[in-house]
Amino acid sequence: MAQQVLLKDQLRKLIELQKIDKEIYEFRRELEEKPAYLEEIKNHYEDKKATLHNWEEKLKKTVLDRKSLELELKTREDEITKANTQLSALKTNKEYTAKISEIEHIKADQSIIEEKILMSFEDSDQVNARITGEKKVLAEEEKKYFSEKKEIDDSIKILEDRVKVLQSQRSRIAPEVDKTILNLYERILENRGGSAIVPVTGTTCGGCFMNITQQAINEIRMNEKLVSCEMCTCILYLEDNL
Numbered sequence: 001m002a003q004q005v006l007l008k009d010q011l012r013k014l015i016e017l018q019k020i021d022k023e024i025y026e027f028r029r030e031l032e033e034k035p036a037y038l039e040e041i042k043n044h045y046e047d048k049k050a051t052l053h054n055w056e057e058k059l060k061k062t063v064l065d066r067k068s069l070e071l072e073l074k075t076r077e078d079e080i081t082k083a084n085t086q087l088s089a090l091k092t093n094k095e096y097t098a099k100i101s102e103i104e105h106i107k108a109d110q111s112i113i114e115e116k117i118l119m120s121f122e123d124s125d126q127v128n129a130r131i132t133g134e135k136k137v138l139a140e141e142e143k144k145y146f147s148e149k150k151e152i153d154d155s156i157k158i159l160e161d162r163v164k165v166l167q168s169q170r171s172r173i174a175p176e177v178d179k180t181i182l183n184l185y186e187r188i189l190e191n192r193g194g195s196a197i198v199p200v201t202g203t204t205c206g207g208c209f210m211n212i213t214q215q216a217i218n219e220i221r222m223n224e225k226l227v228s229c230e231m232c233t234c235i236l237y238l239e240d241n242l
């Protein structure tokens with residue numbers, strides 16, 4: 001009789017522990033998920049930053065390319081000036097015609113370069129418009145990221161505090177459980193990710209929902225030893241037998 005009372009008492013303590021441990025495991029799972037989620041929204045924000053950076057680089061390149069086109073144009077102008085001064089010094093018609101044709105050639109080149117410069121201005125306008133848009137998007141993303149980050153950091157803090165409270169509750173109950181029983185309980189708890197002792201409802205295990213044999217149910221009722229589910233290894237109890 002004394003042993004039966006003792007075992008019942010141990011089961012009750014385990015059930016109390018289980019309530020606490022279930023919460024601890026749930027909070028820990030939440031705590032594990034949060035940094036990953038934060039990482040995800042951070043990556044999203046970094047992507048937007050990179051997009052803006054790419055457009056800014058594109059603008060820089062367009063401006064640089066245009067500068068070199070403008071230099072090229074200047075070179076052509078100098079060439080034309082030089083060719084024009086050479087014209088008056090030429091002796092033969094042939095030389096004169098050749099020089100004129102050379103000047104025409106340079107002028108044709110100039111037109112092409114001028115065309116490219118105009119297109120480059122159009123490109124700059126488009127890229128600038130894009131940059132303005134991306135800056136707006138980034139500002140929104142930044143706001144969103146920092147506000148979500150704060151929310152997540154705050155909830156992590158709260159969860160950590162709750163786990164601390166639960167752990168202190170746990171440390172008051174755990175020493176009242178027999179060492180061997182506690183070790184068994186904790187081993188199952190770890191293997192099963194937070195559940196180690198479950199009720200039998202009707203003839204169904206509360207851990208894996210498989211059928212429990214009548215013999216096992218009888219053994220639980222006798223309160224002589226701990227009975228575990230053969231399928232999921234959880235310690236079993238009957239609500240009306242405590």
Ligand SMILES: [Zn+2]
Nearest residue numbers: 205208229232
């Ligand atoms: Zn089971």
